[in-house]
Amino acid sequence: MTTGAPTRIREPKAVAWFLARRAVRLQGWRRTDALVRALVCGAGLMLVGLVMHRVELALMGLPLVVGLLLTKTPSGTPSVTSARGPDTVDAGLDAVVGVTVKPGEGAVLSALRMPLSTTPGVGPVHLLPAADGEVRTRLAWNAWGQGIYLRPDYLFASHDGLHVFGPVVGVAARHTVLPPIEPLVPGPLPPRAAGLVGAHRSTRAGDGMELRDIRPFQPGDRLRRIDWRVTLRTSAAVGGALVPQALHVRERHAEADADLILALDTRLDVAREVAEWNAHPVGTDVRQGGSLDLGVRAAASIAAAYLRNGDRVGLIDLGHPRGGVPAGAGHRQLQRIRHQLVHTARRVEGSGDPVLNHAQVPPGATVVVLSPFLDDQLVDVTVRLTRRGRVVLAVDLMPAELAADRTTPWGAAVVSIVRAEHAMRLRAMAGHGVVVVPWGHDGAGGQVAAILRRTRGRRR
Template sequence: MSFTSSERDGARERGLRGPDDPVWRRTPHGVAGTVVAVVLLAVGLVTGRADVALVGVPLLLGVAWSGAPGALTGRTPERPTRHAISTADETAAPGELTAVLAIDPPAGVEVVHSRVAAPGHRTLDVLLAPGRRELELGLASVRTGPQPTFVVDVRGHGAGGATAEDVERSTAPDRLVLPAAMPLGRVPLPSRLRGLTGPHTSPRLGDGSELRDVHLFTPGDRLRRIDWRTTARRSPALDELYVRRTYATAEATTILVLDSRDDVGPDLRTWRGNGDLRVDEPTSLDLARHAAASVARAVVGAGDRVGLEDLGRRRRPLPPAAGRRHLRRVLHGLATSSPLGSPARRLRPPRLPADAIVYLFTTALDDESLHMVRTWRDQGHQVVVVDTLPAVHPVHEVHLRLAWRVTRMEREDRLRQLTSEGVPVVAWAGDARTGAPARFEALVRAAEQHRAPSVRHPG
């Protein structure tokens, strides 16, 4: 909505404030200066002390000059201090979030006070000289997903600081922080491959680069497969033709199952929903996003297909596909995952493509994940469980300490039971995260001994 100059003048005549009219108010020290000046003049007049009265005259003139904008100088600002926060993109990488704060104060403002705040960070106060300014804002955070950023309060001060305009607040839009990926090298693949093309050699006969054998020509063999040297050696009269047969190629399908039903941090006090999570400590969902992004990067980098399923939301899963563009969609799906209220119990696990390997990223704080893993294994899927619970800080409260002790023992029993059933469990918290590539490599080597294919991430 915009107002013409005549409408704005009419609003001022009626005593109303227009949308662009600044409101100037006396500051406490401006009021104190007025009181001191009046008291000194009164004391000088009553006691006949001209020196005391003369001391109050400069104070009174200064307050009159600066306390009522335009009363003596005619320098009333025609508009409030304009400011805006702009960001380069709606999404960002983890680490540091940046924005640009543009401030344009009007004439008559001697100093601009800006207060920049962000959740989980200390408040920063900045004093700026008059004139248009652009400030670069930045904050560091290890959190991923939707993150609130900057809240800026701007206030212009008049001459001498005796008056100031009302505080104007601007809030920057939330940023979607995409999870980063860590190079993993090789990760386990399903024992059975699918498709007619792909980066891996399958055990069946077909078009490929790896030689299987040399066989007599049969109907259906392609002429370009004829091995003329072998034919000339075995059948000089060319009564029989020999062809080179190869193994077919295929691709692997990987499904990432993200357990976003809960998002807990290292502090047990925040598990009940009380208190804010620290921005310098990743939560279980942050670790799950990072682990899933790392596995997705390794799979897509090798030319295989990867899909995404979210246990916390009943929405359409992201179907398996390959390519860098699809990897971007996977990262966006991981970033937008978040717990929604109390998690509802699933009647059955999500349906997965046949011959797909499943990576379950969970905290294992309940029996739901154990039930799903068993169901998937009964359906013939290979399952790898990635433990994403962060290292819990010790607490002094006795009831929290006892509750965590019971919860930890139950969780350890679940993970131990999964391991005893042949399900690999890879930890992804604290120092264990750096050893995850070696753990995946060990799983690949163990699978190679049973003639299971593997994927290697280039570079």
């Protein structure tokens, strides 16, 4: 038996001709069902009048048939075009978007699909008079993520709805809404041991601004470091002679970089309703107010605060090791992190082991793990990272209150078990030196900064 390319089944010529004629009719103006029914009704009245010799019936159907046959089909080609908007916007902003409507000749009524101000997207259908102009609406981007913010579907109708053009699916305008940034006060981070230039004071001597010590001059010291006041006092004590033994120099602390690594758990997205944990949200990537939504907002806010402070910030995706962002500084790094947060949030799988290796974290970096901590594997990798000498801070994203599943009698028991296991994991991490902070209340960002400040003091 031989194998080869699959044989294509050819359609009959009659079917192909019918489909082609149907496509031609749908591409332009076409008669509606109302026009066809009126013609059939008028022709039926005339036929019945002729058969039954009822002149009044024939006279009733004749004007209807003649008038409909003389109805002119519109010749214009309506169009609805929208201006290209920005590909990236910040959450919390609003803007005015509009479409240009050209109904053409013969159109009287238009049905245009436009989004509302509170819900960007496809939107409902609006019935408007067919006229040249621009239709505008103001959109507010309250939720972050990727999607369609405008798709102007349209349909045009002639007088009495006898002919229609469309419906036509408009060109979808897509965009990326970056996570919002909450104002946070950053706390000082432990400096990297390998950094020699940065915004934080190191314990080693270097070319910083803060005075470390005053010591005698040694071979290799620069002349601009000489402290002439101490040198003159020392020379006066030995008789006023400026000898090499009287020279003293100022020794300063070196300024080092500080690295902050944000490890976000993108494997799970849980909300207050326990019954919806396994259900994928409809029409969006993440649940509004869920653990992943809180984690992305917290990561974006923390990254913005510490990058503004001059530190280096990186991102680790615990569910997808290749989806992280290496540590960097500057405004471009913040944009990279925000775009990557939107991209990683679309790949929630609900399973898999977390990946947080020692090699992913730069030497001397502070690690902030953001997760609801619903599995023991993440607790193990967090504790293992702490035992290697890392400064680790755990941000708990579990909702403060959980609603039991009312469709089963075991709903309340499930919530109790989940709460007990969650509290046990948090206590286990705290027992190994991991500081745990809940993010679901106001002032959590300031609490994170205060904990990092205390941690820096202990490290120094």
